[in-house]
């Protein structure tokens with residue numbers, strides 16, 4: 001599928017991976033609907049791309065049907081949905097409040113599931129359509145101090161794969177992009193900076209390029225960087241060895 005002339009919706013377009021993805025889609029010729037909460041940043045990006053700004057808090061999941069109508073009203077159709085917006089939370093699980101848990105689940109899982117559900121009828125009318133989910137290596141390996149975040153990213157991953165099976169034979173193709181550590185405001189916002197010396201954070205433009213690859217080549221999954229597939233394979237094939245190695249070298253970020 002070529003993005004030129006399509007209508008692409010990007011959530012979390014005001015920052016980091018979403019902003020880089022919006023710019024990459026603009027350069028590829030897509031017309032954009034830019035979603036987020038930060039109106040100033042979204043307006044600046046709209047100025048660069050000619051995109052339409054739609055604002056709203058994805059934690060307010062009851063408002064998602066109205067949000068989908070607002071999105072659809074901008075160009076009258078939608079071909080590409082990039083479910084990218086997300087929020088982290090890092091620290092001991094016992095220190096999370098019920099509100100923290102709810103927010104991490106709603107923004108990272110309920111919102112993309114509901115937005116996809118609301119836009120699917122419109123996507124299905126298009127000759128070719130794509131839904132890409134930005135998940136996380138945390139959802140494929142498990143991370144200490146990020147148990148709820150890891151769980152919801154794992155849930156999103158399996159939702160995406162299930163939907164991909166369910167929609168095979170239709171014009172709507174589903175993919176996931178699985179980033180490792182990315183140099184964005186994500187860590188500052190979650191309240192704990194990334195302090196490990198490796199893996200080194202990659203630029204948001206690398207994740208944007210992976211989203212474009214998933215769209216163009218109908219890729220079911222793209223890891224960034226590609227070697228991240230390795231711990232996932234080891235976890236699947238040799239779970240005992242994986243746990244020993246994770247306890248020694250990783251397991252937190």
Ligand SMILES: NC(=O)c1ccc[n+]([C@@H]2O[C@H](COP(=O)([O-])OP(=O)(O)OC[C@H]3O[C@@H](n4cnc5c(N)ncnc54)[C@H](OP(=O)(O)O)[C@@H]3O)[C@@H](O)[C@H]2O)c1
Pocket residue numbers: 011012013014015016017018035036037038039056057058059084085086087088107134135136137178179180181182183184185186187189
């Ligand atoms: N950075 C990493 O290392 C990393 C690694 C793996 C996966 N990811 C995933 O990549 C995605 C993008 O993250 P990022 O690294 O680009 O982080 P970021 O710079 O903090 O951007 C997060 C984006 O999500 C939006 N967002 C957050 N909460 C929202 C809410 N309640 N309602 C509406 N929008 C909301 C923000 O919009 P506003 O600021 O306008 O509210 C912002 O545009 C997330 O799903 C994250 O889980 C990141």
